[in-house]
Amino acid sequence: xxxxxxxxxxxDGLTKFFSPIxxxxxxxxxxxxxxxxxxxxxxxxxxxTSVAGTLDRLVKAGYTTRRTETVNGRxxxxxxxxxxxxxxxSEITTKILDSLVQAFGPLAVxxxxxxxxxK
Amino acid sequence: xxxxxxxxxxGQCLRSWAPIVAFIVIISLSSVAxxxxxxxxxxxxxxxxxxxxSGLIGVTLTYYLMNCSEMLSMYLFFAYQxxxxxxxxxxxxxxxxxxxxxxxxxxxxxxxxxxxEYVDKLxxxxxxxxxxxxxxxxxxxxxxxxxxxLLEILxxxxxxxxxxxxxxxxxxxxxxxxxxxxxxxxxxxxxEPELEEQADRFAAKVAGSAALFSARNKVDKVFI
Numbered sequence: 001x002x003x004x005x006x007x008x009x010x011x012d013g014l015t016k017f018f019s020p021i022x023x024x025x026x027x028x029x030x031x032x033x034x035x036x037x038x039x040x041x042x043x044x045x046x047x048x049t050s051v052a053g054t055l056d057r058l059v060k061a062g063y064t065t066r067r068t069e070t071v072n073g074r075x076x077x078x079x080x081x082x083x084x085x086x087x088x089x090s091e092i093t094t095k096i097l098d099s100l101v102q103a104f105g106p107l108a109v110x111x112x113x114x115x116x117x118x119k
Numbered sequence: 120x121x122x123x124x125x126x127x128x129x130g131q132c133l134r135s136w137a138p139i140v141a142f143i144v145i146i147s148l149s150s151v152a153x154x155x156x157x158x159x160x161x162x163x164x165x166x167x168x169x170x171x172x173s174g175l176i177g178v179t180l181t182y183y184l185m186n187c188s189e190m191l192s193m194y195l196f197f198a199y200q201x202x203x204x205x206x207x208x209x210x211x212x213x214x215x216x217x218x219x220x221x222x223x224x225x226x227x228x229x230x231x232x233x234x235x236e237y238v239d240k241l242x243x244x245x246x247x248x249x250x251x252x253x254x255x256x257x258x259x260x261x262x263x264x265x266x267x268x269l270l271e272i273l274x275x276x277x278x279x280x281x282x283x284x285x286x287x288x289x290x291x292x293x294x295x296x297x298x299x300x301x302x303x304x305x306x307x308x309x310x311e312p313e314l315e316e317q318a319d320r321f322a323a324k325v326a327g328s329a330a331l332f333s334a335r336n337k338v339d340k341v342f343i
Binding site for chain 1: 253
């Protein structure tokens, strides 16, 4: 879920925090920058009917923006990621660390420092 | 006085008319129940409007047929029923304005000039677009709504077919007399496929059946 209210630790990569379709869209946008809807469906290989609702949701949640363009009498959306991959990663990390500290207090902080020492 | 006492009292005052009034009350209550169960907001509103009208008929009938002096509850209910019926019909009448606000829809003529001109030739209606990637088109009141997602995937001929389909709905709605529209509200689900078929026939005639066919193929059942 884009709102990060559900995290599936057992999932792989971005799908820990996003649905598979959301993750595919974000990955595509991070690698390409700006993309039209047809470029997105082409790159992610997901049909428009499955992607459309997710695109609306990502825009509403503030992860992507889109503008409307009219080119040669054709109307199209152009999507753009709001956060870069690094910014999204640090936002997600901060949120998760916050919730760990809220749940375990000093114990969580102690484990963070142990973890960074190990690295 | 308890509620059962009051109902018995109404029964006695109405005498032989009581079963008819009871029948209307049952129709009204069951359409309220149906409207609560319907998911489509427009059908829900229509069923509720039907419940309101039948309730109003029931209460007016009771008012005129009673053989005893009227009770206060009667006056109160009559006032409530009359005011809420007017409000509900106001909402139905201005349903498209509500949709414009809710969807933050803008005139389609501002991004694709020919769409409004094309619809002007078919019927008097405004064309609006709204912000959604999901391909969708529908008609409400005297307005046609298309999503940007629909504009993205259809070519001009296919879009003309969709607009003609929606224009037919608007022409049909405005020609239908008030009473048959009320009847349709009550039994709408049964006649709907036929309406869609007629709208498609009109669209095929105006925009060509090839365009309609390919539009249908692209957006499979998302324009209604």
